[in-house]
Amino acid sequence: xxxxxxxxxxxxxxxxxxxxxxxxxxxxxxxxxxxxxxxxxxxxxxxxxxxxxxxxxxxxxxxxxxxxxxxxxxxxxxxxxxxxxxxxxxxxxxxxxxxxxxxxxxxxxxxxxxxxxxxxxxxxxxxxxxxxxxxxxxxxxxxxxxxxxxxxxxxxxxxxxxxxxxxxxxxxxxxxxxxxxxxxxxxxxxxxxxxxxxxxxxxxxxxxxxxxxxxxxxxxxxxxxxxxxxxxxxxxxxxxxxxxxxxxxxxxxxxxxxxxxxxxxxxxxxxxxxxxxxxxxxxxxxxxxxxxxxxxxxxxxxxxxxxxxxxxxxxxxxxxxxxxxxxxxxxxxxxxxxxxxxxxxxxxxxxxxxxxxxxxxxxxxxxxxxxxxxxxxxxxxxxxxxxxxxxxxxxxxxxxxxxxxxxxxxxxxxxxxxxxxxxxxxxxx
Amino acid sequence: xxxxxxxxxxxxxxxxxxxxxxxxxxxxxxxxxxxxxxxxxxxxxxxxxxxxxxxxxxxxxxxxxxxxxxxxxxxxxxxxxxxxxxxxxxxxxxxxxxxxxxxxxxxxxxxxxxxxxxxxxxxxxxxxxxxxxxxxxxxxxxxxxxxxxxxxxxxxxxxxxxxxxxxxxxxxxxxxxxxxxxxxxxxxxxxxxxxxxxxxxxxxxxxxxxxxxxxxxxxxxxxxxxxxxxxxxxxxxxxxxxxxxxxxxxxxxxxxxxxxxxxxxxxxxxxxxxxxxxxxxxxxxxxxxxxxxxxxxxxxxxxxxxxxxxxxxxxxxxxxxxxxxxxxxxxxxxx
Numbered sequence: 001x002x003x004x005x006x007x008x009x010x011x012x013x014x015x016x017x018x019x020x021x022x023x024x025x026x027x028x029x030x031x032x033x034x035x036x037x038x039x040x041x042x043x044x045x046x047x048x049x050x051x052x053x054x055x056x057x058x059x060x061x062x063x064x065x066x067x068x069x070x071x072x073x074x075x076x077x078x079x080x081x082x083x084x085x086x087x088x089x090x091x092x093x094x095x096x097x098x099x100x101x102x103x104x105x106x107x108x109x110x111x112x113x114x115x116x117x118x119x120x121x122x123x124x125x126x127x128x129x130x131x132x133x134x135x136x137x138x139x140x141x142x143x144x145x146x147x148x149x150x151x152x153x154x155x156x157x158x159x160x161x162x163x164x165x166x167x168x169x170x171x172x173x174x175x176x177x178x179x180x181x182x183x184x185x186x187x188x189x190x191x192x193x194x195x196x197x198x199x200x201x202x203x204x205x206x207x208x209x210x211x212x213x214x215x216x217x218x219x220x221x222x223x224x225x226x227x228x229x230x231x232x233x234x235x236x237x238x239x240x241x242x243x244x245x246x247x248x249x250x251x252x253x254x255x256x257x258x259x260x261x262x263x264x265x266x267x268x269x270x271x272x273x274x275x276x277x278x279x280x281x282x283x284x285x286x287x288x289x290x291x292x293x294x295x296x297x298x299x300x301x302x303x304x305x306x307x308x309x310x311x312x313x314x315x316x317x318x319x320x321x322x323x324x325x326x327x328x329x330x331x332x333x334x335x336x337x338x339x340x341x342x343x344x345x346x347x348x349x350x351x352x353x354x355x356x357x358x359x360x361x362x363x364x365x366x367x368x369x370x371x372x373x374x375x376x377x378x379x380x381x382x383x384x385x386x387x388x389x390x391x392x393x394x395x396x397x398x399x400x401x402x403x404x405x406x407x408x409x410x411x412x413x414x415x416x417x418x419x420x421x422x423x424x425x426x427x428x429x
Numbered sequence: 430x431x432x433x434x435x436x437x438x439x440x441x442x443x444x445x446x447x448x449x450x451x452x453x454x455x456x457x458x459x460x461x462x463x464x465x466x467x468x469x470x471x472x473x474x475x476x477x478x479x480x481x482x483x484x485x486x487x488x489x490x491x492x493x494x495x496x497x498x499x500x501x502x503x504x505x506x507x508x509x510x511x512x513x514x515x516x517x518x519x520x521x522x523x524x525x526x527x528x529x530x531x532x533x534x535x536x537x538x539x540x541x542x543x544x545x546x547x548x549x550x551x552x553x554x555x556x557x558x559x560x561x562x563x564x565x566x567x568x569x570x571x572x573x574x575x576x577x578x579x580x581x582x583x584x585x586x587x588x589x590x591x592x593x594x595x596x597x598x599x600x601x602x603x604x605x606x607x608x609x610x611x612x613x614x615x616x617x618x619x620x621x622x623x624x625x626x627x628x629x630x631x632x633x634x635x636x637x638x639x640x641x642x643x644x645x646x647x648x649x650x651x652x653x654x655x656x657x658x659x660x661x662x663x664x665x666x667x668x669x670x671x672x673x674x675x676x677x678x679x680x681x682x683x684x685x686x687x688x689x690x691x692x693x694x695x696x697x698x699x700x701x702x703x704x705x706x707x708x709x710x711x712x713x714x715x716x717x718x719x720x721x722x723x724x725x726x727x728x729x730x731x732x733x734x735x736x737x738x739x740x741x742x743x744x745x746x747x748x749x750x751x752x753x754x755x756x757x758x759x760x761x762x763x764x
Contacts (some may be wrong), residue, residue, distance in 0.1 A: 002706065083725075083729050085727075086729050087728055087729060090729075094497070112493040115493065116493065116497075168759070182611055200438045205709070206710065207711065217521055248576075257583075258600055258603065259581060259582035259583050259600065259603050260603070261603045261709065261710070261712055261713045262581050262582060262601075262602055262603045262709060263603070311483070388572075394493065394730075395493060395729055395730035396492055396729070396730045396731055399726060399727065399729075399730040399731065402726075403515075403516075403517050403715075406517070406712075406714065406715055407516045407517065407621075407715065407719075408603040408710055408714075408715040409605075409714055410712075410713040410714010410715065410716060411605075411714050413615075415615075415617060416516070416615075416617055416621065417615050420516075
């Protein structure tokens, strides 16, 4: 009988434990949210690398200075260019227990959160503080969906920078002139090849690197206005400029290192700086990576805007949004957003992150030469959003584009690329 | 003191049971049901209910991960109709079939040869066993990083080939060609993918087989140990040579081990993900893409597509496992 009783007890315990496990899933409480006071703030991002974590700490120190006594819970999730963090966030949003603020790319990515009714309307906060007037019109626009503001920008990265190796170019006696357009670039690259060097370094093990290269060529051929119209279906991927860009892309790919699909973007950037090739197209986070690898700007590597018919700034933006419902610490979240827009915080953040501040009044005199040039260009060039980073359009369209680029890399079939992108324009925008 | 221990109290449990009317086997099976109930409940919930949910999502309109739209997609099953037309999906199915077939042959044959070798070698048995089994202890992501370096076009094997004077060594995992392609798709028809063996997949299959050969070997070693020595002795007395003994006695008796290896390695092949991610990613033109990577990529952009691919992967597994289970069930009933 005693044995039987023991059995019953153990069964009861197992049943209770499994019940807790089951119910625990639906009531997925964030750690430390039980107090409900305003002295706590939980933020999620995918900033976990050395320089990124330092930059995030600038923001955390900033909000702590603005609200003394606040304890900040940094719930960053590493890996996958943010896809891991976004999946973790999606699970929490569905469970109805969002963090107080989370990292978002503007426009396309923001829209999916707005469509799901998950981010708070910040229009009032924007008009109260007159934030729109403090940044370029294009940047303020992409923080909105249907005329309302849903996110606050913290920094600006440029996607279309051509990083060059001065020594390799000098050896081939080539200068790359941004005003020479794509044709000028290709003839320069062919000259490098004739001199016996590999012209292009590419690392597209993660497909975004070649998506970004193709996107830069399309922008350069079609122009900033047409690039924007691609995402409102007013301009087609079937246009002659896009076809030309695909041919250019194929040529540039044939001038690249043969092992491009086996190496990552940062390996490719370092190869360029080590003299394995002449140029590498990458966003300006490559600058931080190269500095981190102890490469000297100006001697080991230099930069030009990706050549094209006009000066275009391919904007990859970072910002934060706050949840529409179930916001545990509303007051702290508002303080966080205000801190992000503080010009000094934006400058300090940029110094660590390698980006440039989104607000015009931020003092950039202390930033690097590259950053100062980028900031100047940001104020004068035409600013467009990156598709490779799911900003110009939503995640679905961006994934279709990434898949089409992968397919094109294998087959070189431009018609198939155009067919899948024009179909996506009709159904996914 | 000694006298009290010398007289032990009457044992409590072996005493006469009060409820003798319940037959022993019924009682134990009832007790077994109680013991298994929680785990049955949990596995029902977390396996079968979730499979059901995944099927439902694959039929729904739930596109973006953050905004569930659970209405059924029109026309019914539209997501499946959509993905079968994709170049990427077709490439994935081709890749996973090629991967599974070659991987199973390599791993099972390799395991068999290793086991026969170790079983018959007289010295260093333990050492060989460890050497072959060691890779199995590593995780795919670790071996993937090492094999990626070996097959990277600019390092590893190619370094050796270049030092031997070969000017243009193979691109290995970066090679987009498809061996023995049966067709030449235009890219806009229904069939968008070349059927054949993607060259870039071969190094990955090799790495996977290298990792799991030890597992197959362990299975076969156990099988070899259970073959009665008398059978082999009798055969040698009758004059059978080593090949005849292998073919007519050893291999037939190893058949259960082969089946077990096949079933256990099959799911490794079908759900391969981390090794491919570490070694090559999707590859140019998706030559090394597999369903696992497809599902992972679409989890942030299209829940319905990711779920549909997961269901197709499940069906692929069932297509091979179910006949095996039916066979086992029939055997059991006969016995």
